[in-house]
Amino acid sequence: MSLLRPCLRNVSRVVTRRAYSTIDENRSYGLKQAVAKVISDPQTEYSNTQELNYLSSSVNTNEDFASLVRLAARQSGQVRFDGAQVGYASRKKPVRVAVTGAAGQISYSLLFRIASGEMLGEDQPVILHLLEQPEALKALEGVVMELEDCAFPLLRGVVQTSDLAEAFKSVKYALLVGAKPRTKGMERGDLLRDNAKIFSAQGKALNDHADKSCLTLVVGNPANTNALIAASNAPDLAPENFSAMTRLDHNRALSQLSAKLSIGVEEIKNMAIFGNHSATQYPDVSQTGLTLDDQWTKATFVPNVQNRGAEIIKFRGSSSAASAADSALKHMHDWALGSEEIVSMAIPSDGSYNVAKGLYVSYPVKCHGQGKYTVVDDWKLNDYAKQKIDLSIKELQDEKKAVGELLKSPIDKRQANKQSASDNKK
């Protein structure tokens, strides 16, 4: 960091005390570097550093102050991308993040953005734990080579494995992306049971190997029931630390409303997805304060959101990947770091809105950071909404029935085999 000193001194000679008010035009390197230094060393005591004296002595007016805040904000983006350039290396301890189905399409859109800092912040180094089937490990190696090739300063390590214990060892975040897709001629019950086996084994492994505060997001479908199964096989982890993703549905709904009303997505508040992440989900607009034609809402908006996934496949020839990855990123970001506004997450029901306790249901949620959230439970829903939500809950109950036995007796053949193998050795 000694690089900074001469540069700062040079700048001190030419930048007056009012420099901040015109920093937008000046792009002074000295200022930027001083800000970068302060941002990049969050653990250090700054009271007497040259950089901080320099920064603070330059702030005389509110205008200066606003410029500085904006500069810091901009610089932060700069620091993320120019990590290698400005000598930025976060002193935070790396956290371990597991991603399953790591060689798949969603993960291909997801991993690079996690490594760039978009999920947990540009000051949080990560170690990726990537789980794949043995037959996909070679393709995964290619993905990891590409991750290395990006030279992300925040990426501090990668574990590639098809072993559940290794995949979840000490992880603080788990994104369960991989799932068995429905193939032609497959019954829905078979799909549910095949995935139930996968997610019961993963829940068990998370229980035994992950950090006890691990936040687990289920992306793989049927996501809600998979989350239920994983959580019920992880008795030592809090059920609230499991969730299923309905953020993509949430954002799809925002986008549809934005297009219909010609307003920015950021202007739409208090919209949420209720129920199952499936075609029975119910996107509720009753609290948005927007003026919408009821007929349009019922006959166009709701079905459009419910069936958007199938619509994408028609055009792309394959299912949503980049948008699913984007939603997973945002779900985890808000869950870990908090969000100001209401978002949609499928979480264990606390009985709100008359849903049987324990089912994983999408609700309007406020995230407070560090995995804490509260359900927004005081919306007055109309009868139409209630009826639609009941239908979706009914579907979740049917799914639960179909996988009933796996909720109690986790099946993990690999674990069982290992166990008996080590038993034999004794």
Added chain:
Amino acid sequence: MSLLRPCLRNVSRVVTRRAYSTIDENRSYGLKQAVAKVISDPQTEYSNTQELNYLSSSVNTNEDFASLVRLAARQSGQVRFDGAQVGYASRKKPVRVAVTGAAGQISYSLLFRIASGEMLGEDQPVILHLLEQPEALKALEGVVMELEDCAFPLLRGVVQTSDLAEAFKSVKYALLVGAKPRTKGMERGDLLRDNAKIFSAQGKALNDHADKSCLTLVVGNPANTNALIAASNAPDLAPENFSAMTRLDHNRALSQLSAKLSIGVEEIKNMAIFGNHSATQYPDVSQTGLTLDDQWTKATFVPNVQNRGAEIIKFRGSSSAASAADSALKHMHDWALGSEEIVSMAIPSDGSYNVAKGLYVSYPVKCHGQGKYTVVDDWKLNDYAKQKIDLSIKELQDEKKAVGELLKSPIDKRQANKQSASDNKK
């Protein structure tokens, strides 16, 4: 924005004037929102706003100050993701960004990150201009649906087209990603000429329709020669506003060095790629100050960097996409917004390092923002490096010869046809 007021008032009651020094633990919503407000309204006069008074009155010590700078930096990341939540809508005018080959694999990893603000900053709204072959427009529609589904606050519009004029109309940034790939049994000469036709037409269209300050990055291979062709068909645009991508090679080299020496990528400075973006490129480590075994550098490091693309294909079964997209993002980011450290970019030679003027050659470059850069032209290279670079330059001269006629007479059949069609009408 009236939402902010009551919230701020509430917080004012509980947060003391020393709150900033413990903001890391407190995560005060009022502070965060005040910072968000200041960041998100860069055009507004703040001297007398409640938010700014609140912020500035709380800063008494350098410690407060450091906390605030860090808060602003963190909040900036927050704002990007929670745009919809904190009511953030940038007041900057949107800029138009063209991407060719928009339904391809690299673009699929690129577009979502441009729309999220990673390329031009989280305060810069964008309108995407997506160019594809007519037969790929349906698949492109699926990609655009997914972009919409992400509800990016910064994405202000999308143009989908197979018409060059529409694709480049008023764009300030162009990423030429699409190119004809080499197929089995194809001669290198044919590949060069087929792509030369594509890039001469695109250069002509950029000349006629893009913003006069448009920055154009060529990603599609053979990238250097494609850039030369595009630029030479755009007489009204500055040749310096065209470049070809060697940032992926640059980052691959950083990653190889990082792995070899067990040091962070951010610790490696003054490394650069010289020459052509091909297997003849030369990654020079002579200015890094690192202690490296010369034998390893020559026999392992250089060939590893040169042949990394082929190596990835062996594992992935397809060529690098996400890492290429990441490099395009970083190249454009630094070119547009500046970078502190030396990066690699293929730009028109100014004669530095004995390269014939005008060839598009990768050099060590310092970016000053807004498209300005300077070649770092004072490195003392050893004879081995010079010899390797000469080989790469020789290859570029051969490529130039192979496409010679297209450097002067742009071939754009669609434009030519249009012209004769409108001539007929007269």
